Amino acid sequence: MISLQNLTKRFGTQVAVDALSFEIPAGQIVGFLGPNGAGKSTTLKMLTGMLEPSAGTATVCGFDLQRETMEVKRHVGFVPESGAVFESLTGLEYLEMVAALYALPQDAARARIQQFTAFFDLSFATLTDKLLGAYSKGMRRKVVITAALLHNPAVVFFDEPLDGLDANAAVGFKTLIQTLAREGKTIVYSSHILDVVERVCDRVIIIDKGKLLLDGRPDELVATRGSGTLERLFTDITGGTELERRAEDFAKTFRP
Amino acid sequence: MIPASNSAPPILNPAVSPERTLHRLFLTLFLRGRSSRGLRKSSAPKSVGSKLALTVVLYALVGLVALTFQRQPIFVLALYLHAMTLVFLGMFVAASAGEILFNKEEADILLHRPIAPRTLLWAKIGVLVQVSLWLAGAFNLAGFFIGVRSPDGGWLFPLAHVISTAFEALFCTGFVVVTYQLCLRWFGREKLEGLMTTVQVIVALAAVLGGQLVPQLIARFGGNLRLGLDSWWIALLPPAWFAGFDDALAGSRAPTSWMLGGAALFLTIVVLWLAFGRLAKDYESGLQSLGESVSRPKKAGGRRWVAAMVQAPPLKWWLRDSVSRAAFLLTAAYLFRDRDVKLRVYPGLAPVLVMPLIFLLQSRRGGVHDGGFSVAFSGAYLGLIPLLGLSLLQYSQQWQATDLFRAAPMVGPIALCHGARRAVLCILTLPMLSLFALVAWLVPGDATRLLLLLPGIIALPVFSLIPSMGGKCVPFSLPTEEAKSAGRGLTMIGVMIASFALAGLTAWSWSGGWFWWLVLVETIVGVIIYAMIRASLASVRWPPME
Numbered sequence: 001m002i003s004l005q006n007l008t009k010r011f012g013t014q015v016a017v018d019a020l021s022f023e024i025p026a027g028q029i030v031g032f033l034g035p036n037g038a039g040k041s042t043t044l045k046m047l048t049g050m051l052e053p054s055a056g057t058a059t060v061c062g063f064d065l066q067r068e069t070m071e072v073k074r075h076v077g078f079v080p081e082s083g084a085v086f087e088s089l090t091g092l093e094y095l096e097m098v099a100a101l102y103a104l105p106q107d108a109a110r111a112r113i114q115q116f117t118a119f120f121d122l123s124f125a126t127l128t129d130k131l132l133g134a135y136s137k138g139m140r141r142k143v144v145i146t147a148a149l150l151h152n153p154a155v156v157f158f159d160e161p162l163d164g165l166d167a168n169a170a171v172g173f174k175t176l177i178q179t180l181a182r183e184g185k186t187i188v189y190s191s192h193i194l195d196v197v198e199r200v201c202d203r204v205i206i207i208d209k210g211k212l213l214l215d216g217r218p219d220e221l222v223a224t225r226g227s228g229t230l231e232r233l234f235t236d237i238t239g240g241t242e243l244e245r246r247a248e249d250f251a252k253t254f255r256p
Numbered sequence: 257m258i259p260a261s262n263s264a265p266p267i268l269n270p271a272v273s274p275e276r277t278l279h280r281l282f283l284t285l286f287l288r289g290r291s292s293r294g295l296r297k298s299s300a301p302k303s304v305g306s307k308l309a310l311t312v313v314l315y316a317l318v319g320l321v322a323l324t325f326q327r328q329p330i331f332v333l334a335l336y337l338h339a340m341t342l343v344f345l346g347m348f349v350a351a352s353a354g355e356i357l358f359n360k361e362e363a364d365i366l367l368h369r370p371i372a373p374r375t376l377l378w379a380k381i382g383v384l385v386q387v388s389l390w391l392a393g394a395f396n397l398a399g400f401f402i403g404v405r406s407p408d409g410g411w412l413f414p415l416a417h418v419i420s421t422a423f424e425a426l427f428c429t430g431f432v433v434v435t436y437q438l439c440l441r442w443f444g445r446e447k448l449e450g451l452m453t454t455v456q457v458i459v460a461l462a463a464v465l466g467g468q469l470v471p472q473l474i475a476r477f478g479g480n481l482r483l484g485l486d487s488w489w490i491a492l493l494p495p496a497w498f499a500g501f502d503d504a505l506a507g508s509r510a511p512t513s514w515m516l517g518g519a520a521l522f523l524t525i526v527v528l529w530l531a532f533g534r535l536a537k538d539y540e541s542g543l544q545s546l547g548e549s550v551s552r553p554k555k556a557g558g559r560r561w562v563a564a565m566v567q568a569p570p571l572k573w574w575l576r577d578s579v580s581r582a583a584f585l586l587t588a589a590y591l592f593r594d595r596d597v598k599l600r601v602y603p604g605l606a607p608v609l610v611m612p613l614i615f616l617l618q619s620r621r622g623g624v625h626d627g628g629f630s631v632a633f634s635g636a637y638l639g640l641i642p643l644l645g646l647s648l649l650q651y652s653q654q655w656q657a658t659d660l661f662r663a664a665p666m667v668g669p670i671a672l673c674h675g676a677r678r679a680v681l682c683i684l685t686l687p688m689l690s691l692f693a694l695v696a697w698l699v700p701g702d703a704t705r706l707l708l709l710l711p712g713i714i715a716l717p718v719f720s721l722i723p724s725m726g727g728k729c730v731p732f733s734l735p736t737e738e739a740k741s742a743g744r745g746l747t748m749i750g751v752m753i754a755s756f757a758l759a760g761l762t763a764w765s766w767s768g769g770w771f772w773w774l775v776l777v778e779t780i781v782g783v784i785i786y787a788m789i790r791a792s793l794a795s796v797r798w799p800p801m802e
Contacts, residue, residue: 045368088284088288
């Protein structure tokens with residue numbers, strides 16, 4: 001479903017993504033991990049057609065990322081980390097605008113929006129009356145997730161999707177993406193909340209400084225490395241040595 | 257669970273096309289503002305129609321100034337109308353284009369959707385042109401009827417003027433877009449933001465300056481404004497091209513008017529061809545690179561001198577506490593770096609500098625015999641610089657970040673207000689006064705009349721405290737949308753009336769021979785008021801949060 005061959009992105013002399021290659025079949029939930037500045041968001045932006053790769057190739061849903069960018073965009077959904085929305089639109093105006101950009105008929109779009117509203121426990125009155133700028137962070141995130149799934153994409157990229165969601169919404173969301181994967185959709189899930197990744201994802205890909213470090217099933221990787229948890233494995237391989245000791249030493253500097 | 261797609265109701269309404277959707281989107285965003293923070297959050301969105309109607313009515317009212325051009329030849333009337341239209345449109349398009357054409361936040365929302373960059377560009381330009389035409393139409397409404405009654409005019413004038421105004425709006429929008437595209441092509445997107453901020457500020461300043469100069473130009477030429485050997489340069493002014501178009505179709509129909517009108521059409525077409533054809537590809541690549549987050553380190557040396565100044569006397573003595581020092585540095589940083597703040601502050605202050613300069617030049621060339629009112633008014637105007645500057649600095653797109661001030665252990669916001677006030681005095685007021693003094697020194701004339709500036713300058717410290725009263729002048733603490741509120745406009749009108757009154761009193765005292773008494777009394781009263789305001793500010797606490 002997704003295939004990368006030596007995908008590279010350079011910003012001037014800085015290499016953000018360095019010859020990344022991997023394949024993701026349909027129906028898989030892949031945790032896409034890395035420390036800050038590892039190149040995760042840049043990779044996701046390339047795979048959604050927002051950024052042009054500097055080198056390498058990629059296909060999404062069988063469409064070439066550079067030659068058939070519009071087709072790629074039609075088949076993917078994306079929840080960006082920023083959670084940006086047009087704040088001066090109401091939730092409904094925003095979602096109907098998004099639906100129109102994917103050429104969804106108005107009635108079908110409205111019905112779909114109502115289904116999502118029910119799923120996320122959003123009041124339809126809020127959706128029609130309040131501007132998005134007045135929404136709480138969690139409500140706004142629900143709207144962004146709805147906007148990413150509205151056109152029923154085959155591939156969905158989530159960048160920190162749980163940010164702002166309350167515990168109940170987060171539980172519902174995790175079940176949602178697992179079910180979506182069973183229905184054949186491909187999910188790429190980028191997050192720093194590693195225990196959620198460990199529970200939800202079939203596979204994790206860890207990158208650092210734009211390069212691929214590890215790729216495999218979370219339980220197998222943890223077992224092979226003897227790390228105990230994915231979090232420990234992550235800190236071991238991304239250079240976070242002696243984190244606890246450093247944190248303790250630093251905390252001691254706050255003593256009166 | 258995810259809703260099944262087959263549960264959707266039967267299709268009754270087809271999808272709205274992406275083009276129409278985007279056009280409606282950008283129009284709504286433009287009319288409501290990009291952020292809802294300035295609106296009452298819990299309420300339903302305000303009517304787009306009523307807001308638009310209010311703006312159009314306001315422009316139409318401003319356009320009534322054209323009534324003073326009754327019985328003037330068509331070329332003169334049209335030159336005034338087109339010059340002022342260009343001023344308004346230039347300022348509007350220059351200020352709006354950056355946010356509309358290259359909006360960073362928009363990248364995360366729209367760039368992964370199946371929309372071609374060219375479709376985006378068209379939708380945005382369409383909105384800019386549409387709004388430009390509304391504003392231009394409203395502003396020119398009175399002019400349409402005045403042209404009909406012009407000595408060489410007639411019923412053809414409204415038609416000719418509608419066409420030329422439409423071309424002018426297209427020219428103005430196209431020109432700004434081309435400037436963006438050329439900057440993109442020559443300097444790349446990394447430098448675009450800083451460069452375009454400078455360009456926008458210059459365009460806005462030029463528009464303000466032009467707005468002040470055109471009436472002077474018309475007054476100089478009177479009814480005989482024509483292309484001649486001594487006034488060939490008029491052909492270089494874009495308003496003259498469009499005025500020539502009007503004059504060719506509905507006025508004197510002189511050969512030079514046909515030439516100017518032809519230039520208007522030709523140059524508008526060239527600009528549009530460049531904007532939407534030749535350079536459209538540059539916009540596409542610029543849009544793509546919006547998502548690029550280059551973490552290239554900025555040159556550190558650029559603004560270090562401000563930090564060094566704050567650490568050294570005399571500023572070190574003036575900024576005694578750490579809070580006012582931090583507020584000073586924050587204000588300085590925004591005045592130098594923040595695009596949104598620069599676009600609001602510098603064009604906003606331009607008339608305060610331009611008007612006194614024009615008055616000064618007129619009065620010292622002996623062009624105006626008003627008993628010194630012009631110079632006195634210049635002084636009163638210059639005294640407003642800190643008041644205006646501080647009022648404009650209250651607004652920022654990052655207004656929510658100022659919650660930090662409330663979280664800090666400060667009983668009230670006054671130390672912040674003082675820091676911002678001192679930054680405005682040092683960074684804006686002092687250079688502007690120095691520039692004015694330099695021009696006044698260079699221009700020959702009766703130097704004693706410059707004493708008339710004194711009452712305005714003496715009032716400056718008191719004026720500078722007014723925005724801080726009630727602790728309202730916390731820098732960057734209000735959403736930018738509130739900068740457009742009607743209350744603010746009324747305050748400014750009140751301040752202008754006060755300046756007029758002070759200037760009138762000054763001119764009266766000068767002609768009556770009691771000028772120095774006025775200066776003495778004003779100084780004493782000023783010191784008392786200053787001390788009283790300072791004392792009252794010391795007890796100001798944080799106003800309640802909304």
